[in-house]
Amino acid sequence: MAIRLSKIYDMDIYTDGGKYLGRVRDIILDLEKGEIHRITLEPLNFLISKEEWKRIITEKSILYKSVRSVEDVVVVTEAPKKSVA
Numbered sequence: 001m002a003i004r005l006s007k008i009y010d011m012d013i014y015t016d017g018g019k020y021l022g023r024v025r026d027i028i029l030d031l032e033k034g035e036i037h038r039i040t041l042e043p044l045n046f047l048i049s050k051e052e053w054k055r056i057i058t059e060k061s062i063l064y065k066s067v068r069s070v071e072d073v074v075v076v077t078e079a080p081k082k083s084v085a
Contacts, residue, residue, distance in 0.1 A: 003070050005027055005036075008024050008039070008070060008074065009024055009025075009027070010023050010024060010025075011023065011024050011070070011072075011074050012073045012074065013039070013041070013062070013073070013074045013075075013076060014073055014074070014075055014076070015075070015076055015078065015079055016068055016075055016076070016077055019079065021041060021062075021076070021079055021080070022041040023041070024039050024041075024074060025040050025041055025042050025043040026040040026042070026043050026044045027039055027040075028044075028061070036064040037064055038061045038062060038063055038064060039061065039062050039064060039067070040056055040057070040062075041056075041060040041061065041062075041080065042056045042060045044056060058081070059081065060080055061080060062076050062078070062079070062080055066078050
């Protein structure tokens, strides 16, 4: 599936079961492979702490291999895993 990255930003994300998860806030690329690696539900920037960055990656992101469709919305097979505190 080929798509412009600018089209994905701010798209709604739903599971294939119809559950709304949020919006695409950031995209993590694997530059060596030329592929999208993850999409995040919260924005990443270099001003946030290392702990906050790690929380977003582990709790608020979805591996792109879980994406099933990108049309009017992004459809994924699974939601991000919630941390047990």
